[in-house]
Amino acid sequence: MLVSGCRFHDWAWLGQKLILIECGADISPAEARARRSPLMEHFKQTVVFVYAALEAHQRSQLVRSGVPFIVPGLQWFIPPFAVFTERFQRIASAKALSGAAQAAVLFHILRSPAEGALLRQWAGWLGYSAMTLTKVRDELVGAGLCRREPGAKPRGLRFLHRKRALWDTARPYLRSPxxxxxxxxxxxxxxxxxxxxxxxxxxxxxxxxxxxxxxxxxxxxxxxxxxxxxxxxxxxxxxxxxxxxxxxxxxxxxxxxxxxxxxxxxxxxxxxxxxxxxxxxxxxxxxxxx
Structure with missing residues (x-):
């Protein structure tokens, strides 16, 4: 039942334990869809297929089928924790948060706003546009400071930590204002x-x-x-x-x-x-x- 020739890795991400299945091009999207449920039943955890590269139509097949996958440095799709994004490389390589994202982190520490407050509320509190707050959310998710809400259009910021724990976790990404x-x-x-x-x-x-x-x-x-x-x-x-x-x-x-x-x-x-x-x-x- 397990896939021969593949490598399996435990991965902890956003507080969740996942199984990465690295198979190269040996498993097609259709095969991944067919094998996903048996593999999840075996491991009792979400499984994520890792591909070196995918054509656009293959990515579409996987997304439509709800099959989690990663193309390292390029794309990822891990429902319900993260919807499809092609900005993984830019976000993951960020060494420091933008000014707007840093302001959001410090605001959350100092003001303790309601959990899951909408982006438009954050825009009003911080004085930025809704578009800027969308980018802020992507930055914070990429830095492991927020979790992405399920659904095609997540609407708020959901921090994974509060107060001192958030400060300690975010500190490597913070810089002089x-x-x-x-x-x-x-x-x-x-x-x-x-x-x-x-x-x-x-x-x-x-x-x-x-x-x-x-x-x-x-x-x-x-x-x-x-x-x-x-x-x-x-x-x-x-x-x-x-x-x-x-x-x-x-x-x-x-x-x-x-x-x-x-x-x-x-x-x-x-x-x-x-x-x-x-x-x-x-x-x-x-x-x-x-």
Whole structure:
């Protein structure tokens, strides 16, 4: 009953135990469909056929028949855990989350929204389009942080972990929110700029003595301030009266009350050369209500 010439592998994915059946081109889609049920009965687990390559019509046959399969680096179909996608290679090779996806992870940790909230709700909370949230969902599923809902059109985000467990699992994919920083001359204080960097860190830790304040804004706000003449590039710190960080997402999104959130602030010091600063940044994690 078992398929001769094939290799079998145990695989744990998204909390599920699966059996991978690596047969090359020896099993056609029709044979896979016929052998799927006996194999599942034998292993008592979902079986997934692994192919080196598939023609479009072969993929269609497998999808229509509901037969799970993987073409490594190209396509996968594992119902009900993941619908057919051809973006596996791009998602799996991602070394860090996009700004929008990172914002979603931190929002879930800090705000604890309702489980399975719809993408349109997430779009409203984070200030992104529904299309962007669709890409965010694919990123988070690919990183193993969310599970994909069954069905052709999954509608929400379902994280696999919460609070500290989510932070620890996601940490390898998280990066500093700071995209770029500039020394600037400010025409006048702006409510669009939020205290960040050492300026924010010294409010809650013993680190201080920063000669110039550090502010943060998103890239669109930076362009707006620059166009209005409210900030001017000073090029050198001795000619500046502030430093402005441009973040990958809105810096005030998660902190509230005109402050950056502790997790983003912690991440912004991930590569700090000063050990005293790194220790102060690490202490921010103790203030998070895990």
């Amino acid at each position: 700071v995209k770029k920083s500039s020394w600037v001359k400010l025409a006048a204080p702006s409510p669009l700029l939020i205290p960040a960097g050492l300026t924010a860190l010294e409010k809650t830790t013993l680190v201080g003595d920063e000669p110039l304040p550090t502010w943060a804004c998103s890239e669109p706000v930076w362009r707006r301030l620059l166009g209005a003449g409210q900030v001017r590039d000073a090029r050198r710190p001795e000619d500046a009266d502030a430093r402005v960080e441009r973040w990958r997402y809105e810096p005030g999104l998660l902190g509230g009350n005109g402050a950056v959130d502790p997790l983003s602030l912690h991440l912004s010091f991930a590569d700090a050369a000063d050990e005293r600063v790194r220790l102060a940044a690490d202490s921010l994690l103790e203030r998070v209500p895990w």
